[in-house]
Amino acid sequence: MSLLGVEAPALWWSLLYFFCLLTGYYLLRPVRDAMGASDDVLAVFPASLVQWAGHLGVSLGDFTLQVLFTGTFLCMVLLQPVYGALVSRYPRRVFLPVMYLAFISCLLFFYWAFREELPGRGAAFFIWVAVFNLFAVSVFWSYMADVFSNQDAKKVYGYIGAGGTIGALTGPLVTRLLVEKIGVGNLLLVSAAFLGACLFAILKLRKYALQREQRLRDSSGEQAMGGSVLAGLKLVWSDPLLRALAVLMFFGVGVGTLLYNEQAAIARRFFTDDAARTAYYANIDLAVNVLTIFVQVFLTRWLMRRYGIAPLLLLPALAILLGFSLLAASPLPLLVAVVQVMTRAGEFSLAKPARETLYTRVSRESRYKAKAVIDTVIYRGGDLTFVWLHKLLSSMGSHLVFMAGVGVAAGMTIGAIRVIRAQRSLPDEMPVNASVDPA
Template identity: 70%
Template sequence: MATGGHGEGAVGDGAGERGRGERGRSEGGHLRNFQAALRESPPLWWSLLYFFCLLCGYYVLRPVRDAMGASGDIATVFPQASIDWAAAHGFALKDFTLQVLFTGTFLTMVLLQPVYGALVSRFPRRVFLPAVYLVFIACLLGFYWAFDHDVPGRGAVFFIWVAVFNLFAVAVFWSFMADVFDNDHAKRLYGYIGAGGTIGALVGPLLTTSLVGTIGVANLLLVSAGFLAVCLLCILQLRKWAIRREQLSGGVDGESAMGGSIVAGLRLVWQRPLLRALAITVFFGVGVGTLLYNEQAAIVKAFYPDARAATRYYSIIDGAVNTVTILVQLLLTRFLLRRYGVGPTLLIPAFAILGGYAMLALSPVPLLVAMVQVATRAGEFSLAKPGRETIYTRVDRESRYKAKAVIDTVVYRGGDLTFVWLHKALSAFGSRLVFVAGMAVALGLTFGAWKVIRAQRTLPDESSPSA
C-alpha cells in the first residue's frame, strides 16, 4: 500500500481543486475518492470482497434464523422432550421462545470463549483464522442435513449457532483488518470496507427472498457455505499485507502464536478503562436493539404465522436497514472519521436512538417500531461500528484479538440475555413501558460512547508508513 502522504495526495488529485467545498462533497467527488482508494490500496479489493461474502452469507441465514425465533410451530424450534418437560412444570415453552434462545446463546458464548482464547493463544494467525471459517462451513453442511430431513427441534440449535457465527466471524474479520491497516488508513478505508459488507447484506436478503420459494430453506444453507469458502480465499490473499504492516511498524509478528492466558481477554476488559468503556457501549447498544427486536417478533408472530412469509418479512426489513446503511457509509462515514474522529460516529447514533425511543414511548405503533428498528441498526452498522473498529488499530494485538472477542461475544450476548428477560417482564405492562425503559438504556449507551471518546484520546495516533 502507498504511504499515508501519497494516499492523501491521490485523493486530493482525484477530486481536483474545483472539487473542494460543495463539489468535493458531491456524488462525483465521493466516487473519485473511492476510485483513488482502490488504486492506492490493493488490499482494499480483497477486504471488500471478504466482507461482502461474509455478510452476504450471514444475511442469507438471518431471515431463516429470525423466522425460527418467531415460529408458532414450537416442535420445529425445540425438541419434544423439552416441550414436555416445560408442560410438566406448569408453563408453555412457546411463551418463552426468545428468552430461552437468548439464554442458550449467552451460555454457548461463555463456553466457547475459552476455546477461542486457546485457539488464538496457541496457534498462529495463519492457522486459527482459516480454522474458524472451516468449522462454520462444516456446521452449515450439518444444518443442511437437519433442515432437509425436517429434524424436530432444529430451530433452537440453528438460532443459537447463527448468533455465534455472526459474532465470532465478524469479530475475527475486524481484528484481522486491524492487522492489515493502520489507523490512518482505517479512517479513510473502513467506511468503504463497511459499504462492501453492506452491499453483501443487501444481496443476502434478496437472495433469500427470491430463492426460498424455489429451492427451500435447506438449500439456502449451501448458498451461505459457498460465500464462506470465498472468505477463506480472501484471508489467504490478505495475509501478506498483514505481515508487511507488522514488519514496517515494528509490531509483534502475527504469524507466531500469541501466547498468554486463554482468559486474558476478560482480564484486559476489566483492567483497562478504554476496553471497559467499549464494553459498556456494546452492552447498552445491544439493549436498545434487543428491546426493539422482541417487540418486532411479537408483531411477526401475530401477523405472519407462516415460516416463509415471516422469512420474507424479515428479509424486507434487512433490505431497508442495509439500504440506509450503505448510503451513510458512502456519503458520511469517511468524512466524519477523517475530519472529526470517532466522536460523531458514536454520538450521532446514540442520540438518534434516544429520540426514536422517545417517539415510541409517545406512540408505540407497529410501523414506527419498524422505522426505529431500521434507524437503530443502520446507525450501528454505518457509524458506530466503523468508529469503534478504528480504535482497535491503535491497541496491542492481545487487546485486538482476545479482549475484542470478549466484548463482541460474551458482553454482546450478555446484553442480549439481560434485555430479553427485561423485555419479558416489562411487556406484561404494555409496549409503552418497554419504550420508556428503552430511553434509559439509550442514555446508558450515550454515557458509554462519551467514555470511549475520552479514553481513546490517550492512545497513540499510529500512522505507519504502509499497510
C-alpha cells in the same frame, strides 16, 4: 498500486471478504428467524426438553425466543475459553482458516439435519447462527486491524462496511430466489460456498498484514500470541477503554433488543394481515440499507478524518435517546419504523466503523481476545438481559417499555462519552504485536 492512499488489492480483497461473509450470513438469517417463529415445537426443541418442560407445567412455545437467547448466551460463555485457547496457542495463519473450516463443517452438518428433519434442529441452528455471526464478524474486524493502520482505517472502513451492507442486501435476495426451488438444506450449501470465498480472501490478505508488520519493524503476527485463554475477560475488566466499549455494547444491544421485541408486538397489533406486516418489515429493511450505504459512502470517511470518532459515536446515541423519548409519548408504527431505521443505520454506518478503528491502536491480545469477549459474551449478555426485561415490561404496555428504553439509551450515551474520553490516551499507531496496552 494504491487507492485512497492504501494498497488497492488489500481494499478489494477486504471488500470481497466482508461482502461474502455477510451474504453468507444473511442467506442463513431468514432460516434462523423462521425457526425462532416456528409453531412446531418439536422442530425447534429436542423432544426430551419439551417433555421435561411439560412435566413442570411450562409450554416452551410460549418462551421460544427467551429460551433460545438464553441458550445462545450460555454457548457464548462456554466457547469463549475455547476461542481464547485457539488464538493463544496457534498463529494467525492457523486459527483464522481453522475457524472458517469449522463454520463450513457445521453448515454441512445442518444440511444433513434439515434433510433428515432432525428433532431440535431449530434451536441448534438458531444458536449456532448467532454464535457464528458474532465470532465471524468480530474476527473479520480484528484481521482488518492487522491489515490497515489507524490512518488507513479512517479512509477505508466506511467503504468496507458498504461492501458488507451490499452483502446484507444480496443474502436475503438469494434466499428469496432459491429457497423454494432448492430447499433449506441446499441453501445452507450455498452459504458454505460464500464462506469458502471468505477463506480464500483471508489467505490473499495475509501478505498485506505481514507488510504492515514489516513497516513497523515488528515481529510477525503469524506467531502465536500466547497469554492466558481468559486474558480477554481480564483485559475488559482492567482496561478503561475496553470497559467503556463493553458498557457501550451492553446498552447498545439493549436499545436494539427492546425496540425489536416491542416493534414485533406493535406490528401484530396494528397489522393483522400477514402481507401487510411483511410489507412493513420489508420497507424498514429497505430504508435501513439505503440509508446505511449512503452514509457509509458519503459521510463516514469525511466525518472520521475531519473530526475523529466522537460524532460517529455521539450522533447515533443522541438520535436514539430522542427517538425513545418520542416513542414513550406516542408508540405508533410509523414512528417505531423511523426510530428503527435511525438505530440500525446509525449502528452500521457510523458507530461500528468508529469502534473498529480503535482496535488498530491497541495490542493484538486486546484486538483478538478482549474484542471477542465484548462482541460475543457482552453482546449476548445484553440480549439475554433485555429480552427478559421486555417480557417483564411488555404486559404493562408500550409506553412503559419505551420509558425504560430512554434509560437504556442514556446508558448507551454515557458509554459513548466514556469511550471518547478513554481513547484520547491511545497512541495513534500501536505496533501490531504489542502484547500490552499503553498505560
